[in-house]
Amino acid sequence: MDSLPPELLAKIASFLPSTADLISMRFVNKQYAAIASRPLFELLRFSGRRQDQTPPWNFGPTQEAALPEGHVGRSRTVEFGKLPEVVDEVLASSLARYTKTFIFDPAYYRERFWQDYLMQLETEMHEPVDEVGLGPDGDDWEAAIERVLEHRRTRPEREAETINAAQTMWNERIAEQKQNEEAILVALARLFRAMAGLERIEVKPWVFDGRLLFPGLESCISYGIDVQRRGSFPSTYFLEILARALHAADRRIKHLHVSEFFAQQLHDTPATRHLFTGLQQIRIDLIHVQFLADEASKAQVLVELFKCAQPTLRRLSIVAGGKWPNLPARGGHSLLKMLGDGTDETGETPLVFPQLEFVQLGGLILSTPPLLQFLRAQPSLKRLEFSNIYLSTPDAGWPTLVEALPTSVEGWKVSGPLGHEPVNADGPTAYNWMTTWIPQELYPLSCWKAIPRQYGTYFARAS
Known part of the structure; x- marks a missing residue:
């Protein structure tokens, strides 16, 4: 096999079933080591969660798949404040040169986390008791419910010692993060300079099960605590740190995915413009969408940054x-608030992306006219995907939208519930006040035909 060309060896390596096999291949000789190192180390993850820990069950807009047996991942457990030490280790191993995808969700200790945790405990005290499974065994329901309520009331006292210890550790980590912020930026810039093949960055918040960190807690999934405070997730802060490091390293990427993004925290800087310039694929997962509301002002920062990615x-x-994402925020929203031309104060002129081929939208109540304006303005648009999208404009529902799609669109997919046509003109603009739309409900002479598939329904142009 020594006579085989490197391209064929790389293809063979791609079929090896597990990380262990790739590791074994690296021990054959120098050529095989170089070939196996690419798939083995092309993904590097700096995560606050150990690579052998499964993600908390309720994290994220999509469930993070568990790694198959034998694939432990290329992940390094990292605390944000100690990131320079980890970068030194990675650079010393010379593995960064193989990295194509960099996932960034280090352990980040935010301020007021434990105050929010105690607030959650207080809120739970007043929540109704689920009677299913109480099993009073002869007691009346009232006594069983009272025992549950008493258990809730005494929980802060039972956990007091653990919470105090957690707060002490937390404050130390916060101080370390602040002290090392500049060193973290320098370290990331050094790391990116070594990543000659870097193409994709994925930014996530650190999500953890507090019981693993502090066994004295009865339950503590950080996502449910962080989501209570507006702008508490650090993803946008991470994004700006990474942008500054990429700018300093003069490194660009093609793909960007940001989870739990908070638009109001993003700034228009040379670094963020550098980050967006040249991007071929962008995915943004949002929690707060007020900046897209029909009555809101334009999100000028995002408009300017998306302009950098236009070509x-x-x-x-x-x-x-x-x-x-299946519970869209109330009110009509417009994509043109962040994808509208900045020269138009009303935000009614959509940005044109000459090479844009695919658009995916989920978890939004959208006004039909600006959505259609944006889609029709894209000259190369071929495919669309919708999930949990509700159209708030009366007499401009899904049949109207899909029949008016640009002729360049070859097909569109429905991967989640859709709705339109508010039930009551005087009612709230909310998904549960709209009519559910079944994708097959198209006009008899529609230019689209439905093709049911295992995951959703695909529509292709009728011949």
């Missing part, structure tokens, strides 16, 4: 709702 962008995904 190159091919795929765009906007998924709102965070962990709950």
